Structure formats: structure tokens, C-alpha cells
Amino acid sequence: MSDRELLLLDAAIGVLAHGGIRRLTHRAVDARAGVPTGSTSNRFRTREALLTGVLGRLLERETALWTGPAVRTGAGGIDGFAVRLGSVVEALGSTDRELTLARHAVFAEAARQPALRTALQAARRRLAAWLAPLLADLGSHDPAGDLRRLLALVDGLLAGQLVDPEDDFTPAPAIAALLHGLIDPRSASHRAGG
Template structure:
């Protein structure tokens, strides 16, 4: 069970990561961002590795909620509507949720060097592939897991480009339409 304090610490750590990257992530910085007394973060997360793992879990929890919210109105049955939903998600993740996305990029970079974080990301991705493959199957994909991996790679690339150069970002809906239509063609 996640305590309110643990969640508050993790959300503050996400803000620290989003504002300054992984080099800024310290127990002291998180205490300050959370408005907690010094030592509060280290009481919950004894080491930096434990803090990173907790933050990753919270990031994944928040991302999963975002994906679920994307389809709360029901799964779109046409490519154009789904592409528009994805474009809206990109706008949200690079606009109001920009700090979350920057924190995600920072922690994924950390994962490149930390096998425990890699395992957590892999488990979360398998969960997403399990329930998200149905979206693409409904749109005509005959290989939904493979195709969802391609879609997720495009989303990650678009997010990175929009974060790095927000003033020269191409419209995303047409990119998603092109990918989704290509998936339906099932080119091997």
C-alpha cells in the first residue's frame, strides 16, 4: 500500500527530475520540493537507488492512468479518431504534463545503467502490451503486440523531439495516421 507521504515524496521527486534532470535528484532536493523536513525522503527511501525505483513506480502509475483515461470513452474504431486521441495525449504530455515527461526521460536514461530499473520498465511494458494490443487489433492489426511496440517507439520519439525543440514540432496526428494505416497493411 502506498502511503500519502510516499506518494508526495515521489511526486516531488518527479518535479525535481523534470526541472533539473537526474543530477539534481537528491534526498535533500526532494525534501525541499515536497515541503517536508530534512531527512523525510531518506526515511522512506534509504538510498538513491531506492528513490529512483520508487519514482519509476510512481511514473508508471501515472502513465498507466493516462493511457486508461485515453480510452475511457471507449475504443475508437477508426484510425483517424485514434490518431487524434494520440495527438491529444502528446499535447498533454508536452504541455501541462511536461514535467512528468521530462522526469520520465531522465529516469529512463538512468535505467540504461541500472538493471533493476530495466526490469521494472520491462514489466510495465509487458502489461501495456497485454491490454493495449486490443486497441490495435480493433483497428485491423493482425500483429497487435509488434505493432504496439512500433507505435510506442513513435510516441517516444515524438515526445523527445517536442521536448527538445517545442517550437519546430510537426503535427502529430498525420504521423500516427500514417503509422496506423501502414500497420493495417501488415507489411512484413
């Protein structure tokens, strides 16, 4: 992807974050990016092409956060992992809030557009391929199921933070509580039975 396309897609993320899906137009992206009128439509001919490009860029930026060096199981077990993952969720609710707002707008649109939905499902599979083994390393006996529950919690925490922002947003305790509830009892019963 060219630097110009990245500029336009990041501007489109800003438009979505601040104005919602209805405000996403080629002209609005041009204005936000500070480029001549018509620049966005030259690169992304249709609104669908623009939305597909935005989704790809959102996923690229979010994946960089999720898979960065901060989120590894490493030392600290469940609690250490929850702190590291919590820092990513905290960023998505504060410093990277634009990404989350734009993602929610695109997710709502994906419910109506099969092509976007397919792209989101593929991205979720890539995230699962990376994150489920980390949950298995923590002791999960159902990494895929536990991942679904973890992502549901993360989505809920972020939705709450978007609607009613807390100055001291700290998602790590909720993440740790969920993971302890999912993994610890299973690990204990597995050890007792094995």
C-alpha cells in the same frame, strides 16, 4: 502508498524534470516537497530505493493517462483512435511535460541499473497487454510489432517536443499516418486473399 510518499515521489518527479538525474537527492526532494530535511530519506533510504519509487509513481501516473477513457478504439476507427491517443501524447508533451522529462531521466538511468530496467520491461508488458488488443481491433495482423512501432513513434514525437517545443504540437496526424500505413494495406490484402 501513503499520501506522504506520493507527495515525496511527485516532488522527486519535479526534481528530475527540472534538474535531471544528477540533481535527484533526498535533500532536493525534501526542499521541493516543502517537508523537513530527512523526510525523504526516512521513507526511501537509498538513492536506488528513491529511483525505484519514482519509477513506480511515474508508471502509475502515465498509465492513468494511457488507459484513461479517452484512449479507446470506439467510433472513428484508426483516425478516431489516433486523435484520442494524440491527445494523450499532446498532454505528455505539454501539460504533463514533467512526467516525460522525468521518464527520460529515469530511462537513461535504467540503462545502467538492471533493477530499474526490469521494472520498466514489466511496465511495458502491462501496457502491451492493454494496447495491443486495441490495435488488433483496428485491424492489425501484428499487434505486438505494430505496438513497438507505435511506441517508437510516440517516443520520437515526445523527444522532439522536449528538445524543440512546438506551440501547435499535434501528434494525431503522425499517429494516424503510421497506423494507416501499418494496418490499412494489411487489411486490404487480407480481405482480398480471404
